[in-house]
Amino acid sequence: xxxxxxxxxxxxTDEERREFLKLGLKIxxxxxxxTVLSLMPLSDQEAGAVVKLxxxxxxxxKPHYCMVIRQNDCVDCQKCMEACVKTNHVPEYGFRTTILExxxxxxxxxxxxxxxxxxxxxxxxxxxVRVCPTKATTKDPKTGIVLMHIEKCIGCKTCMAACPYxxxxxxxxxxxxxxxxxxxxxxxxxxxxxxxxxAACPAHVRVFGDLSDRNSEVxxxxxxxxxxVWVLRPExxxxxxxxxxxx
Amino acid sequence: MLRKGFLYILMGSVAVVMFLSxxxxxxxxxxxxxxxxxxxxxxxxxxIFDHKYHxxxxxxxxxxxxxxxEMAAGxxxxxxxxxxxxxxxxxxxxxxxxxxSAFAANTRCTLCHIGVKGYNRLMGTxxxxxxxx
Numbered sequence: 001x002x003x004x005x006x007x008x009x010x011x012x013t014d015e016e017r018r019e020f021l022k023l024g025l026k027i028x029x030x031x032x033x034x035t036v037l038s039l040m041p042l043s044d045q046e047a048g049a050v051v052k053l054x055x056x057x058x059x060x061x062k063p064h065y066c067m068v069i070r071q072n073d074c075v076d077c078q079k080c081m082e083a084c085v086k087t088n089h090v091p092e093y094g095f096r097t098t099i100l101e102x103x104x105x106x107x108x109x110x111x112x113x114x115x116x117x118x119x120x121x122x123x124x125x126x127x128x129v130r131v132c133p134t135k136a137t138t139k140d141p142k143t144g145i146v147l148m149h150i151e152k153c154i155g156c157k158t159c160m161a162a163c164p165y166x167x168x169x170x171x172x173x174x175x176x177x178x179x180x181x182x183x184x185x186x187x188x189x190x191x192x193x194x195x196x197x198x199a200a201c202p203a204h205v206r207v208f209g210d211l212s213d214r215n216s217e218v219x220x221x222x223x224x225x226x227x228x229v230w231v232l233r234p235e236x237x238x239x240x241x242x243x244x245x246x247x
Numbered sequence: 248m249l250r251k252g253f254l255y256i257l258m259g260s261v262a263v264v265m266f267l268s269x270x271x272x273x274x275x276x277x278x279x280x281x282x283x284x285x286x287x288x289x290x291x292x293x294x295i296f297d298h299k300y301h302x303x304x305x306x307x308x309x310x311x312x313x314x315x316x317e318m319a320a321g322x323x324x325x326x327x328x329x330x331x332x333x334x335x336x337x338x339x340x341x342x343x344x345x346x347x348s349a350f351a352a353n354t355r356c357t358l359c360h361i362g363v364k365g366y367n368r369l370m371g372t373x374x375x376x377x378x379x380x
Binding site: 203 | 357
């Protein structure tokens with residue numbers, strides 16, 4: 001059992017550290033009881049010193065869909081949430097994406113709100129997929145999207161409990177769990193290049209793209225020198241594919 | 248004597264009336280702006296503007312009225328160009344929020360953008376329940 005992970009707040013496994021190094025990111029800190037991991041892009045020199053191993057960089061996923069969230073530009077207008085609800089027919093009692101709020105303090109001691117968009121993290125090592133007894137949720141071998149196959153879902157909600165990101169809800173109408181699938185059925189499979197939430201965002205907070213493509217905006221965003229990048233709840237070992245940064 | 252006394256009383260009364268009316272005018276000037284914050288909901292929900300805070304920074308009515316903002320609340324919101332791009336071009340709030348007179352409009356977003364959450368708090372609307380999660 002790896003239960004000790006959650007009781008040691010500053011614990012980052014060597015495996016996790018290596019995975020981020022493979023992505024060209026170094027871990028610079030662990031904050032908020034281990035729920036926030038601070039990452040920095042490696043300098044060319046450092047990157048050259050890293051032993052190349054299998055990881056984020058050489059996955060089977062092509063395209064490897066991911067999202068970068070430029071957090072400090074989010075103003076909680078909720079146009080992303082509205083677009084998601086409309087596109088994916090999300091009922092009033094659930095959500096596929098939402099915005100969390102916390103209060104931060106600037107250097108002068110003035111407080112201001114910080115808005116944090118959250119959604120399914122389409123993890124490299126998704127705990128929901130591991131626990132599903134009927135294989136009703138899978139990680140798509142082509143795109144890396146964590147998908148629901150509602151015809152197989154028995155509504156046991158084990159995946160809801162396993163998800164570190166509170167990204168799943170039970171849909172009464174579907175009699176199945178529902179979650180973000182990067183608008184796979186509603187947009188991407190129909191040729192759209194981005195999700196509904198990304199298209200609706202007026203501030204370019206959400207950036208969607210292919211992590212396996214070094215020319216993609218997402219790859220470039222998280223590999224800027226001197227820009228910190230972080231992921232949520234790294235201590236779970238789920239290796240999320242939603243990256244956060246400030247613009 | 249009677250006349251003189253009457254004159255004193257009259258002068259005293261005039262003085263009192265003048266004092267009172269001046270005080271009233273001064274008082275009016277102090278409060279002659281909306282005490283409640285202005286809440287913009289277009290093009291995004293929601294942006295807060297507090298007259299009191301801006302008066303305290305030394306601004307007066309003429310600083311912003313009728314240019315860049317009409318007196319009537321909600322007028323700017325009718326315009327298609329009431330957006331961040333215009334602010335960056337020095338229009339509306341961008342007249343001062345240019346990084347020199349006041350913090351630049353492309354910084355400190357959430358100081359003015361209170362979001363749907365901030366809007367609902369001000370209006371007393373409960374947040375949409377997500378109890379199932």
